[in-house]
Amino acid sequence: MEEKKKILEMLAAGKISVAEAEQLLAAVGAEGAASAAASPAAEGKRKSPKFLRVEVKSEEENVNVRVPFQLLRAGVKLASLMPAGVQGQVQETLNEKGISLDLSKARPEDLEEMLDHLADLQIDVDGKEQVRIYME
């Protein structure tokens, strides 16, 4: 607000032209909007995603999957309760497939944190098949 006042004062004093004043006011307005969007209050208001969307489009077929986040959360919770022997077998299979995910350390709280970070994730892969992974 004060910056706008200063710009108007400069305009009144003839230090800047009308066009320059317009430009400055626009810049101040954009800056204000950006800082308001980035503020913690605005972040808190942002809805947390509810679904993980996977879309695969190719010439032959289109696949569209919508997985509720709650299902991922429940899956991690259940996986963390698996007996050690079973966890070891699952871990081995995951490693064989090239997935380095330690299930014994997976906790629902960690997933919550991860989901918060994933909210802005969007993966687009263009090739023979078009793959899009995003949250909604």
Place this chain on the structure above:
Amino acid sequence: MIPPLFLTVRIREPGRRGFRLWLPLLLLWPILLPLLLLAAAFMLLVGALLFSPLRAWRAVAATYEMICAFRGLTVDVRSREETVLIQIR
């Protein structure tokens, strides 16, 4: 937490009459309830004997949570040969 209430399965092939199944799970749950309770009791018993009662209880709760979490799952596959849609609500 509410378990899934409806299941929709739709399969369609070009030039053919499609298959559509709309299953009101909410009517199925009361029928399945005795079986589910038996399964939960079995899980609790085996879990308590093999591990600990608390862990067994947590596993039963997590299983129920998982069943409830299926609400909203949608799988839609469209190809030249057929279209398959599975929706859990």
